[in-house]
Amino acid sequence: MVYKVPSKRAPVSLFKKLEQLARILGGIPVWEVFPESGAAEAGVRFGDIILRVNGEATPTFEKFLEAGQAHIERLEFEVFRNGELLTLRAGAHASC
Numbered sequence: 001m002v003y004k005v006p007s008k009r010a011p012v013s014l015f016k017k018l019e020q021l022a023r024i025l026g027g028i029p030v031w032e033v034f035p036e037s038g039a040a041e042a043g044v045r046f047g048d049i050i051l052r053v054n055g056e057a058t059p060t061f062e063k064f065l066e067a068g069q070a071h072i073e074r075l076e077f078e079v080f081r082n083g084e085l086l087t088l089r090a091g092a093h094a095s096c
Helices: 012-025 038-042 061-070
Strands: 049-053 074-081 084-091
Touching: 012 049, 038 074, 038 084, 049 061
Parallel strands: none
Antiparallel strands: 049 074, 074 084
16 A cells, blocks of 8 residues: 655655645645555556545545555556556456
8 A cells, every 4th residue: 555654865845746736636645655565566656646546536545545445456546647647557457
C-alpha cells in the first residue's frame, strides 16, 4: 500500500504543490510506495496522484485504503502523472 511519509530528497515546496494539485484533482499524492505492495507491482511511484482505486474515488487516504481492501486480489489504479491520466494494474488481471 501507499503511505504518506515525506521523502527527505524532495524540497518542501514540491510537497506543497503536489498536495495542492491532488486537492484540485480530488486524489491523494503518493509520497512513497512499499516495495512488495500491489501499488509497487502496478507501477505507482513517488509524485503520482491516485484518483481512483478499483473504480472508487480516493479523495482521502481513508477512501484509498477502503477501495484497495475491497478487492485486494485485483488492484486497478487511476493516477495522474506528469500531466497524463494512467491506468495501472496489479494482481490477477494485471495484463488486461
